[in-house]
Amino acid sequence: MNPTVDRVTQRIIDRSRATRADYLARMQALKAQSPHRSTLSCGNLAHGFAACSQADKDTLKFMNKANVAIVTAYNDMLSAHQPYEGFPDVIREAAHGMGSVAQVAGGTPAMCDGVTQGQPGMELSLFSRDTIAMSTAVALSHNMFDATLLLGICDKIVPGLLIGALSFGHLPTILVPAGPMPSGLPNKEKQRIRQLYAEGKIGRDELLEAESKSYHSPGTCTFYGTANSNQLLVEVMGLHLPGAAFVHPNTPLRDALTRAATEQVIKLSKPHGGELGLGDMVDEKSIVNALVALLVTGGSTNHTIHWIAIARAAGILIDWNDYAELSSVVPSMTRIYPNGTEDVNAFHEAGGTPFLIRELLAAGYLHNDVQTVVGFGLERYAQMPTLDGDALTWEPAVAQSGAADVLSSASEPFAPNGGLKVLDGNLGRGVIKVSAVAPEYHTIDAPAVVFDDQNELKAAFEAGELNRDCIVVVRFQGPKANGMPELHKLTPYLGVLQDRGYRVGLVTDGRMSGASGKVPAAIHVYPEALDGGPLARVQDGDRVLLDAVNGTLSVHVGEAEFAARTPAKPDLSAYHHGFGRELFGWMRQSASNPEQGASAFWNHEA
Structure with missing residues (x-):
């Protein structure tokens, strides 16, 4: 072994x-x-x-x-x-x-x-x-x-x-x-069309046609x-x-x-x-x-x-x-x-x-x-x-891979490691997957742009407010706040910004899942913002370091100043009712942190 x-x-x-x-x-x-x-x-x-x-x-x-x-x-x-x-x-x-x-x-x-x-x-x-x-x-x-x-x-x-x-x-x-x-529409083409739609260069009909050819x-x-x-x-x-x-x-x-x-x-x-x-x-x-x-x-x-x-x-x-x-x-x-x-x-x-x-x-x-x-x-x-x-x-099993660009041997891998890193720092603890992220983006040090709702990012993107180097912080997305949704919807917008030449990253107490792609994303960050985690004290313009090389997630603000800030406390009631969400309140309240499985079954340290 x-x-x-x-x-x-x-x-x-x-x-x-x-x-x-x-x-x-x-x-x-x-x-x-x-x-x-x-x-x-x-x-x-x-x-x-x-x-x-x-x-x-x-x-x-x-x-x-x-x-x-x-x-x-x-x-x-x-x-x-x-x-x-x-x-x-x-x-x-x-x-x-x-x-x-x-x-x-x-x-x-x-x-x-x-x-x-x-x-x-x-x-x-x-x-x-x-x-x-x-x-x-x-x-x-x-x-x-x-x-x-x-x-x-x-x-x-x-x-x-x-x-x-x-x-x-x-x-x-x-x-x-x-x-x-x-197999349907090639994935690279699907990604291209999604980004064109995010930029407003094609309409809903073209996007729906592409998606229907992908999932068919x-x-x-x-x-x-x-x-x-x-x-x-x-x-x-x-x-x-x-x-x-x-x-x-x-x-x-x-x-x-x-x-x-x-x-x-x-x-x-x-x-x-x-x-x-x-x-x-x-x-x-x-x-x-x-x-x-x-x-x-x-x-x-x-x-x-x-x-x-x-x-x-x-x-x-x-x-x-x-x-x-x-x-x-x-x-x-x-x-x-x-x-x-x-x-x-x-x-x-x-x-x-x-x-x-x-x-x-x-x-x-x-x-x-x-x-x-x-x-x-x-x-x-x-x-x-x-x-x-x-x-x-x-x-x-076959003696050799039938497509060396898809499946390699253990002796000649695509990379010597698995591409998953744990991040720790004064912003909490999270994970990042860098297997699809180009090495030049494994470290991002840029001003924060803070959102308490994922839908706010779309409006900021369309207004041109994100055309710069930035680390997008999307908080109050943890299990206790709103059930920890996947934020796949953000991927095309962030991908466009990176393609425009900006150095961008994402930091969130939410999830990205299998959608984790070419943009560096520190996810599952805890303590989550609703629990008074550090993300709740980040402000627009704070410089944030997302360093997947050294496993660091931190904000460049003095310790005393950062601790003295009053945590943001947005009204989350709109996320707790409608579409059956009111039935899951006990699960939100009982959820353990992501490193314990984000479960209502195990909500304490073992």
Whole structure:
């Protein structure tokens, strides 16, 4: 193993010893009671299978056959989740073929950040993760099940499903992806058109036409944002079938993988002699593997929040220092938009996750000695699925990348590090992803332009007030203030300013997610402004240093003068009502800081 990866892993193991032991003890107690149908009264059991066929009822009366819980985030508004409509029928048929039963145990909400960007609904986005976790727990609470299949792909959905399922970590669990849509308008062209629209050089009709050519069919959006980062990380954790992440929906191979996932989770169940559940597989080493995969591929900065929450759900404590230390040694091996011009389809065709895993295992960056849903050893994931007639088989990953400009080898990476840095200073603590930022912009020292609302930036841009070197501070965007929305809407404006020759940066207690691109952005800064964090005392014209090279985020104001300033306290009530936001007040009030997962579940130091 790489010595730094090994050291970080051991540090996490030591830090988590008490919380992990407590979690495993709770899961062992649940496991000792299964299969749970044996504990149900006759009335309970009759309710549980009342709608089943007689054959399924006969099966469920006995404890020696598996009942698979399907937890689905299906809706037909999300392109990524629309293909899930037909998955339960495929799963039920495959379960019957194994002499078992599958039931849709419940559904979870699934919102699209692409639809809600810049809209009030975006302020529910982060907390939808914890809502999904609770929905998953409700679905599994009926104690009818021996195994779980999780159907979900996008941003908060996979983390929410995992957090919820880890409360039932004694059950074997497989995540079932649906795959990306075919490639549409090239990403570089999409970015160009967005910036033209931001400059007022084209109209809404032209922009809508371009966006419709980018997002054009069922399947996940093809850029490497949070949704596709989810899929890659879950596969590297061994919670998918090997090579399953990026196979297109509505294809014979995709259906074969869904059937195979059903058969495999049944084989892992207790009635079939299985002994390991999700909580056994999500351990410290698999979490580190996920972080390495995130950093190697320049994945979504959302996962500096979400994977902390997932880890905590399994009793594992990680922090941003773990990310940063790993990032300093793992190589950058992909160039997928926004870190390059090509998309996840090009990555998959070049060799994809199986090639990546093989390279990282050989170079000592991933732990091989982990439990996966297909057995012990991550090396099993250095295989790509294929159909031989109607039979699903796996072949070794390609010997060489099919597109060296998209997917590199570990020995000849695009960069020697992962491009994620932690920033500390008198403005607080945050993170920055520089994998898509040109080196000359890794340090920006410029006057601050301060906004308390993201919509104010658009007006200032259009008025020409930002045509200068500046660091844009967008504050009161943290989880307690307004739910910590993504600020993707700001990207085209900041990109235009940089293209005009100005040195610009962004500092915010909000999020940027997979939209983090060519403009340096210090994000997730805490303490957030609403908590009286330093950002609340920044004023227009203050010189701010954003230094990703040395990990510094500071304001050039004397300590005494800065401390004596009265923090800004804007009226945020307009963000707390309407569009359902009033229902999430308790989550805003209870949210932990981003380095603790920005969750209502863990709102204190461990």
